[in-house]
Amino acid sequence: MQNIWSIFKRELRAYFDSPIAYVVITVFLLFTGWYFTTYFFLAGQADLRVILGIIPFAFLIITPAITMRLISEERKTGTMELLVTMPIHDSSIIVGKYLAAVALLIAMILPTLVYGITVAFLGDMDYGPAIGGYLGFLFIGAAYLAIGTLGSSLTENQVVAFIISLLIMAAFYLMDKILIFIPNSMVSIVEYLAIVYHFQNISRGVIDTRDLVYYLTLISLALFLATRAMAARRKR
Amino acid sequence: MNEYGQVYRALALNKTINERGFRLFKRKSMINIEGLTKIYGEQKAVDDISFKVEKGEILGFLGPNGAGKTTTMKIITCYMPPTMGKVTVGGFSVIDNSIDVRRMIGYLPESNPLYGDMNVVDFLRYVADLRNIKGEYQGKRIHEMVDICNLGDVLHKNINELSKGYRQRVGLAQAMIHDPEILILDEPTIGLDPNQVVDIRTLIKELGRQKTVILSTHILSEVQATCDRAVIIHHGKIVADSTLSELQRDLQNKITINLEMIVDENNVVEQLEKVEGIEEVLETFPDDASGKNYRIIASAGVDPRREIFKCAVDTGWVIIGLEREVRSLEDVFHQLTQEN
Numbered sequence A: 001m002q003n004i005w006s007i008f009k010r011e012l013r014a015y016f017d018s019p020i021a022y023v024v025i026t027v028f029l030l031f032t033g034w035y036f037t038t039y040f041f042l043a044g045q046a047d048l049r050v051i052l053g054i055i056p057f058a059f060l061i062i063t064p065a066i067t068m069r070l071i072s073e074e075r076k077t078g079t080m081e082l083l084v085t086m087p088i089h090d091s092s093i094i095v096g097k098y099l100a101a102v103a104l105l106i107a108m109i110l111p112t113l114v115y116g117i118t119v120a121f122l123g124d125m126d127y128g129p130a131i132g133g134y135l136g137f138l139f140i141g142a143a144y145l146a147i148g149t150l151g152s153s154l155t156e157n158q159v160v161a162f163i164i165s166l167l168i169m170a171a172f173y174l175m176d177k178i179l180i181f182i183p184n185s186m187v188s189i190v191e192y193l194a195i196v197y198h199f200q201n202i203s204r205g206v207i208d209t210r211d212l213v214y215y216l217t218l219i220s221l222a223l224f225l226a227t228r229a230m231a232a233r234r235k236r
Numbered sequence B: 001m002n003e004y005g006q007v008y009r010a011l012a013l014n015k016t017i018n019e020r021g022f023r024l025f026k027r028k029s030m031i032n033i034e035g036l037t038k039i040y041g042e043q044k045a046v047d048d049i050s051f052k053v054e055k056g057e058i059l060g061f062l063g064p065n066g067a068g069k070t071t072t073m074k075i076i077t078c079y080m081p082p083t084m085g086k087v088t089v090g091g092f093s094v095i096d097n098s099i100d101v102r103r104m105i106g107y108l109p110e111s112n113p114l115y116g117d118m119n120v121v122d123f124l125r126y127v128a129d130l131r132n133i134k135g136e137y138q139g140k141r142i143h144e145m146v147d148i149c150n151l152g153d154v155l156h157k158n159i160n161e162l163s164k165g166y167r168q169r170v171g172l173a174q175a176m177i178h179d180p181e182i183l184i185l186d187e188p189t190i191g192l193d194p195n196q197v198v199d200i201r202t203l204i205k206e207l208g209r210q211k212t213v214i215l216s217t218h219i220l221s222e223v224q225a226t227c228d229r230a231v232i233i234h235h236g237k238i239v240a241d242s243t244l245s246e247l248q249r250d251l252q253n254k255i256t257i258n259l260e261m262i263v264d265e266n267n268v269v270e271q272l273e274k275v276e277g278i279e280e281v282l283e284t285f286p287d288d289a290s291g292k293n294y295r296i297i298a299s300a301g302v303d304p305r306r307e308i309f310k311c312a313v314d315t316g317w318v319i320i321g322l323e324r325e326v327r328s329l330e331d332v333f334h335q336l337t338q339e340n
Helices: A002-017 A019-042 A047-069 A072-077 A079-084 A092-123 A129-152 A160-178 A183-192 A197-202 A211-235 B002-025 B069-076 B099-104 B120-130 B133-149 B164-175 B194-210 B221-225 B245-253 B268-274 B304-313 B327-336
Strands: B031-042 B043-054 B059-064 B084-089 B105-110 B182-186 B211-219 B231-233 B237-243 B256-262 B280-282 B292-298 B318-325
Touching: A002 A019, A002 A092, A002 B120, A002 B231, A019 A047, A019 A092, A019 B221, A047 A092, A047 A129, A047 A160, A047 A197, A072 A079, A072 B280, A079 A092, A092 A129, A092 A211, A129 A160, A129 A197, A160 A183, A160 A197, A183 A197, A183 B099, A197 A211, A211 B268, A211 B318, B002 B084, B031 B069, B031 B211, B043 B069, B043 B084, B043 B237, B059 B069, B059 B194, B059 B221, B069 B182, B069 B211, B099 B105, B099 B268, B105 B164, B105 B327, B120 B164, B133 B164, B164 B182, B182 B194, B194 B211, B211 B221, B231 B327, B237 B245, B268 B292, B268 B304, B292 B327, B304 B318
Parallel strands: B059 B211, B059 B231, B105 B182, B182 B211
Antiparallel strands: B031 B043, B031 B084, B231 B237, B256 B292, B256 B318, B280 B292
16 A cells, blocks of 8 residues: 555656646646637537536547556666566556556646636536536546556557557547447447446436446456556566 | 494484484575576576575676576566576565565666656655655665765756766665665676775675675676675576685686797697696787797696696707796686687
8 A cells, every 4th residue: 555655656746747747737728628618708608518528538638648658668767677676566556656647637627627617607507417527537537547557558668558548548439439330239238338428427417336337347457457467578 | 232222212313403403503595596497488598597695695696798697686586587497585485475575685777777757865765665664764774875875965866867877876775775685786886986886895795794695797806806606607507606716716726828939840739738737738829929829728736837848848849938827717707608
């Protein structure tokens, strides 16, 4: 536990000591802010629904950028050797790093509360979907980050890590958008696997254990595989 | 008969007690390597090596580049598992009790990887945290390491900005911060200036009194200056494992003689080889020679200079130089790791 905390602290500092955190947060806020204000001023709608729709897509690009360096950089610079010869379990390394990425994600989402406050003042705020929406961001973001951590554990090249992660995420992202091409018998399975489907459930303000189980399973599985990939890599 | 039987039994009992006592008090090997083999793809990097390192011993691990030194060290430190063989550290297996092994070891890897984006203090704190050194003790240890490794001037500098010598010392500080029982140092003095090299060697020697140290190097004087024992490894196999004095004594056993003579004949080599006590004769061609030069290797334990002189007198050769070569560790190393 303590080791996870030590690694978490170091990784989070590394994010904020380097430009990564600032670039990622700026890009994310510009993107969502542009969408929000466009609808707010041009369409005259004080509504959070737009943001809810666009964020899963924004995450698709932003989250692999957050995670791509997590493990691949350690391998490239050789510090992996230092880290894995410390008396800590591989899983602590992965979890600590992953949680740092999640913390950065939270730091990135927090400023968007401004949109929520704006809507609350000027429009009809529907609190259920708003709170559900933010929980949904957290879950979908956390799931993406776990996949990103896995991607980063597979290669020592950050660009390759970015692309692998993006591909896996895109597969999960697109699943519920291709449902019409899928035989009827399979629809419910594919729909259950789709990452956005569960996000939509949560963001409706209904928190169902099935959706939580989906995200937690996806996260655990990705982190488990990342741990295995990291261990397998050093066996060579 | 009865009496004899009793005496015999008493003696036998005594013997068992002695043996058991001996086993109890016998020093346990700190590092025990048995039949270690590591295969990368098709290449055998380490080929069935076995050796032990006792507590309080400084072992020099010698070998040309690519001989398998680093691989062996990486296996002892649990960075990678062996393909075959058994490695235990302080009684713990590197496979089954890897965390316990890692706790006991301080490791300076070959490339000395460090987090370039951190400053020296933060880095040492991070390593101390991971080593579970907390609170006041952590401060004390970091202070000591900064003192020992002379890092006072660069404490708040980013590691990226440090010179190679400073980086190396940060690496050493990192390896020693938890006061480990065992130190594994892969080329510890690389990149240091001569004064620092002396300092670090003194430090290693001091540590070696209570701790166990394995250091790899291809600087032979380093082994002579710091180690009690040397293991020479070549093509993944151990070619020598002995204390330094033994190693040098072995060398002295076979004498090498450099002979310079003024002769006209062509079959000198053949004639010399017939002389008693000579194993091998090579003609050499040094730049500043005034006569013909020969390098003579004698049979073990024989000094054939008297015979050579007699032979020269008998055949009418004029000896203008006859000297016995004092062989250094360099020669041993060279001889043991030569390509055949």
